[in-house]
Amino acid sequence: MRTAAVWLIALVILGVVASGCIGGEEANTSKVDVQLSGDFTKDVLEIGKVLEQNGVKEVKFSAWGSGDPNSVMRVYGIVEAARRINKIWADNGIDVKITITETHYVASFQDAYEEYLSKQPLGQAGDFFVNSYAFLPTLADEGYILEITDYATAYQSVIDDFYPSLIEASKFKGKLYGLPQDTEARPLYIRKDVAQKIGFDLTDLDEKVKNGEFTWSDVYYWAKKAKEEGAAEWGLIHRKGSAHPDLIQFIFAFGGKLYNPNNGKLVLDVPAVYKWLYVEWKFARDGLLPEDIMSWDWAKQIHPAVVEGRTLFDIGGTWYWTEWQTKQYYAKDGTPRGLKPEEVKEWFYYTLFPAGEKGGEPVTLSQPFVWMINSKAGQLNPKYDELKDVYHKLAFLMIIKASDPDINAIHSVISSHLPVRKAAAELIKDEKWLNDLKSLNIDLDEKVKDNIREIVQATVHPINAQFLADVSYMLEYTHLAPAHPKYPALADIFKEAVDKTLRGEMTPEEAVNYIIQKVKADPELAQNVEIQGEVPKDWKFPQE
Amino acid sequence: MRKEKLRDLSFFLSPMVLMVLLFYLVPLIMTIYISMTRMKNWNVERYLTEFVGIYNYERLFYMFQHDPTFKAVIMTTIVFVGITLMINVFGGLSLALATFFINERAASSYRLLWLLPRMSPIAVYSLVWYYFFHGSEIGTLNSILMSLGLISEPIPWGQVTPWGAWSVIIFVNGLVGVSFGMIVFTSALNQIPKELVIAARVDGASSWQISKRILIPMMKWHLLYVLTWQFLSLLTTYPHLFLLVEWDLVNRDYGTTLALYVFNTAFGRGEQDQGLAAAAAVVLSIIGVIGGFVTLKVLQFEKMMKKPRGDF
Numbered sequence: 051m052r053t054a055a056v057w058l059i060a061l062v063i064l065g066v067v068a069s070g071c072i073g074g075e076e077a078n079t080s081k082v083d084v085q086l087s088g089d090f091t092k093d094v095l096e097i098g099k100v101l102e103q104n105g106v107k108e109v110k111f112s113a114w115g116s117g118d119p120n121s122v123m124r125v126y127g128i129v130e131a132a133r134r135i136n137k138i139w140a141d142n143g144i145d146v147k148i149t150i151t152e153t154h155y156v157a158s159f160q161d162a163y164e165e166y167l168s169k170q171p172l173g174q175a176g177d178f179f180v181n182s183y184a185f186l187p188t189l190a191d192e193g194y195i196l197e198i199t200d201y202a203t204a205y206q207s208v209i210d211d212f213y214p215s216l217i218e219a220s221k222f223k224g225k226l227y228g229l230p231q232d233t234e235a236r237p238l239y240i241r242k243d244v245a246q247k248i249g250f251d252l253t254d255l256d257e258k259v260k261n262g263e264f265t266w267s268d269v270y271y272w273a274k275k276a277k278e279e280g281a282a283e284w285g286l287i288h289r290k291g292s293a294h295p296d297l298i299q300f301i302f303a304f305g306g307k308l309y310n311p312n313n314g315k316l317v318l319d320v321p322a323v324y325k326w327l328y329v330e331w332k333f334a335r336d337g338l339l340p341e342d343i344m345s346w347d348w349a350k351q352i353h354p355a356v357v358e359g360r361t362l363f364d365i366g367g368t369w370y371w372t373e374w375q376t377k378q379y380y381a382k383d384g385t386p387r388g389l390k391p392e393e394v395k396e397w398f399y400y401t402l403f404p405a406g407e408k409g410g411e412p413v414t415l416s417q418p419f420v421w422m423i424n425s426k427a428g429q430l431n432p433k434y435d436e437l438k439d440v441y442h443k444l445a446f447l448m449i450i451k452a453s454d455p456d457i458n459a460i461h462s463v464i465s466s467h468l469p470v471r472k473a474a475a476e477l478i479k480d481e482k483w484l485n486d487l488k489s490l491n492i493d494l495d496e497k498v499k500d501n502i503r504e505i506v507q508a509t510v511h512p513i514n515a516q517f518l519a520d521v522s523y524m525l526e527y528t529h530l531a532p533a534h535p536k537y538p539a540l541a542d543i544f545k546e547a548v549d550k551t552l553r554g555e556m557t558p559e560e561a562v563n564y565i566i567q568k569v570k571a572d573p574e575l576a577q578n579v580e581i582q583g584e585v586p587k588d589w590k591f592p593q594e
Numbered sequence: 595m596r597k598e599k600l601r602d603l604s605f606f607l608s609p610m611v612l613m614v615l616l617f618y619l620v621p622l623i624m625t626i627y628i629s630m631t632r633m634k635n636w637n638v639e640r641y642l643t644e645f646v647g648i649y650n651y652e653r654l655f656y657m658f659q660h661d662p663t664f665k666a667v668i669m670t671t672i673v674f675v676g677i678t679l680m681i682n683v684f685g686g687l688s689l690a691l692a693t694f695f696i697n698e699r700a701a702s703s704y705r706l707l708w709l710l711p712r713m714s715p716i717a718v719y720s721l722v723w724y725y726f727f728h729g730s731e732i733g734t735l736n737s738i739l740m741s742l743g744l745i746s747e748p749i750p751w752g753q754v755t756p757w758g759a760w761s762v763i764i765f766v767n768g769l770v771g772v773s774f775g776m777i778v779f780t781s782a783l784n785q786i787p788k789e790l791v792i793a794a795r796v797d798g799a800s801s802w803q804i805s806k807r808i809l810i811p812m813m814k815w816h817l818l819y820v821l822t823w824q825f826l827s828l829l830t831t832y833p834h835l836f837l838l839v840e841w842d843l844v845n846r847d848y849g850t851t852l853a854l855y856v857f858n859t860a861f862g863r864g865e866q867d868q869g870l871a872a873a874a875a876v877v878l879s880i881i882g883v884i885g886g887f888v889t890l891k892v893l894q895f896e897k898m899m900k901k902p903r904g905d906f
Contacts, residue, residue, distance in 0.1 A: 345843065
């Protein structure tokens with residue numbers, strides 16, 4: 051009996067192990083290769099011919115994306131790219147077509163990342179994956195996304211049209227792993243109507259912010275005035291959560307840093323973090339910022355408070371501009387509705403995130419999204435082992451096509467994200483093109499048109515295009531959150547500390563010590579974080 | 595004769611033995627093995643052979659020792675498991691007894707009502723309570739109390755530490771668990787011969803006396819089962835807690851139990867550290883085994899397992 055049982059266990063274990071090994075063997079087939087020349091049509095035709103010669107009539111790809119409801123071009127851009135390539139093939143008598151089998155779009159980009167991470171090794175993740183640059187290092191390091199450095203060499207003229215800082219954000223250890231899809235800035239919004247009530251003159255304010263004359267002490271002064279004079283319920287509203295790293299702008303605004311490029315470690319800049327927490331604590335203690343803001347509801351509290359003018363200042367993002375128009379946050383008239391472009395323009399002033407102290411630099415923060423290609427892209431298609439390189443190059447050409455200036459410009463206008471290419475930035479200034487977009491009288495896939503029709507109706511407006519043009523200068527002041535695998539853990543601790551400070555459970559100094567303790571509690575995090583400086587002793591806020 | 599008996603036994607037991615092997619033993623061995631590797635980001639090919647010994651356990655215990663919030667986590671686990679368990683067991687028992695004495699049709703609909711929390715998807719169910727207990731005027735409870743004039747300012751229920759946060763998580767999980775006990779106890783009650791109840795009634799016993807003297811003593815087995823089962827599931831549950839904490843409805847420190855803490859440590863911070871998660875799972879399993887063993891000892895399981903007296 052005992053021997054039988056031992057045999058049985060051995061058999062089961064063997065079965066489990068064997069099931070994991072089956073299919074792992076690589077077929078011994080000759081690989082087909084094509085060389086990219088940099089001439090898009092020529093390259094597409096050559097790939098089409100190779101596929102046709104190999105009997106492939108249909109290439110199936112899937113696109114995974116995530117974000118706010120207006121950013122659906124993150125997946126439909128791929129659908130449109132497929133249509134444009136199909137057209138080239140059809141016009142030249144090549145009987146092959148690309149079918150996008152799935153456009154998987156979810157709201158949370160972290161969820162999308164986790165799903166991709168868990169499904170990629172199983173071969174079940176999308177062929178195209180658009181997500182934050184912050185995840186690119188991990189995905190590249192694990193071999194889950196395709197390195198496109200060599201492919202991109204042939205398309206240097208396209209690469210050169212992207213803003214260089216965004217191309218840098220798409221690299222890992224000097225190699226290119228994706229193409230930028232969009233970016234944004236995070237302005238400080240100011241309610242013009244509330245400002246007027248308290249005599250806050252906004253003329254040339256952005257200039258004063260730029261030269262470090264208008265700082266967070268001034269924000270405090272006006273916020274307090276607005277509250278005390280009853281012009282607004284709150285002085286300041288800001289975003290919540292650790293996923294949206296908006297609040298780390300304070301670290302940069304106080305001249306601090308988050309990353310040490312010399313040793314690749316994250317930095318806990320104690321003086322800057324202390325000043326950040328002190329500002330939050332002071333605002334909350336004086337009743338200018340809700341002490342429970344970190345548990346406010348986005349749709350029912352945060353946005354309504356801003357669009358209904360219950361605050362003077364709001365730390366937001368450029369995408370708020372159209373989100374306020376398409377989502378029904380404004381309920382002052384009874385029935386909730388979106389704002390009209392004219393209302394947004396009339397009510398909101400926007401500027402950079404001011405410097406922490408006089409003479410400092412204003413900042414903003416960007417989180418570029420990047421089009422990445424699955425390292426197993428095209429695996430569900432025929433003769434994958436032989437044609438792997440061809441499928442990968444086709445996928446690369448698809449993201450090149452999806453970066454066409456008009457596709458990028460459509461995405462920018464309807465979602466209020468900033469264009470990633472200079473040619474797209476030029477296009478959004480073209481009034482005729484905007485009018486054609488408004489009436490959807492443009493060369494675009496019918497399915498895509500149907501899917502963005504409502505968003506286009508609500509958002510395509512000269513005021514919105516002008517807004518994008520006006521905020522583009524902010525990219526010159528932008529900072530990126532460190533693309534470090536341990537950064538989310540640190541950001542999570544920051545969030546807890548901000549929450550405790552706002553609620554008054556901890557003083558700023560206690561909260562800084564709490565962060566240090568939490569960092570040190572995890573040996574792996576401690577190894578990756580450099581703690582710099584000490585709590586400043588004679589620092590005062592607001593400054594005279 | 596012995597051989598024949600063995601053959602028969604093997605035949606009847608083999609499906610179950612195979613299931614236990616496949617679904618319990620093999621995963622257990624794999625979990626222990628993974629806990630000793632650097633496995634992360636689901637990259638089996640790269641990390642499954644990278645053996646690190648007890649490194650993940652050392653890291654976990656180091657965190658237990660040095661994390662300033664860990665004390666709150668342990669307190670929360672004890673209070674949460676203790677009180678929710680009582681609600682689950684005695685709530686289930688009271689519901690089963692209450693519905694036992696009423697008309698069957700009414701009893702069925704009433705029981706169905708109590709099953710709703712278990713039937714609703716976790717996210718939907720948690721969202722209902724998120725809006726109910728929300729700490730501002732948009733929260734249902736706050737708006738009711740404010741319109742009744744009982745409070746003038748909204749109360750941030752889940753953020754009042756520790757008891758506010760504990761009350762919310764206990765309430766939300768308590769309601770889910772009650773239905774399990776209710777079903778088990780109802781089926782147990784239905785097995786008890788009706789004659790006993792009728793005879794007691796004829797003798798003039800009240801419903802309370804019938805419950806206390808006849809029904810509950812005959813459900814000892816089921817009580818033991820529900821108690822042990824619920825104890826183990828409460829020790830390892832985290833989905834509802836995860837959402838309530840993630841949505842900032844309840845205070846993070848006092849809304850996090852050990853199970854959620856290890857989940858967050860291994861998966862919740864943008865990192866997918868399966869090696870650490872496996873080590874935590876092993877630690878939780880050991881706590882579960884000890885807890886289960888203690889429960890069985892306290893409730894004198896062996897006594898119940900004794901062979902019935904009498905001649906056979």
